[in-house]
Amino acid sequence: MKHCREEHAARSAMTGRQVLLAQAVLVGGLMLALLVKEIPGIVRELRIYRMTGGLRAGNRYP
Template sequence: MREQEVTAMNLGRRRRTARAGMSGRQLLVAQVALVGSLCAGVFLRELPSIMRELRIYRMTGGLRAARRYP
């Protein structure tokens, strides 16, 4: 190991060490990407069902049907 010379300029500084692995920000980005892709997959899988429900909702009158169907 190389000894570091202590001067007034670097007295309060910490030396950076090489770390193996991910930083907190990289981990957070990876988690957001994973959750986002899972949500997009579920939404795309359920899209035909959502479209069918919207079609049924429009056929029954939507919001205007409140007085016809109590």
């Protein structure tokens, strides 16, 4: 009977690959949420960059 319990416990436990996959999904979701949260600020910064001339501005702005 002891052997049967060990097999059941081994089958129900997560493997290392599953743990890594779960961590990757969690980190990916957090990164996506952060990107979505920061989109308005990124758009604002791009608008300011374009108004100041971008790469064409040269030495006008220190």
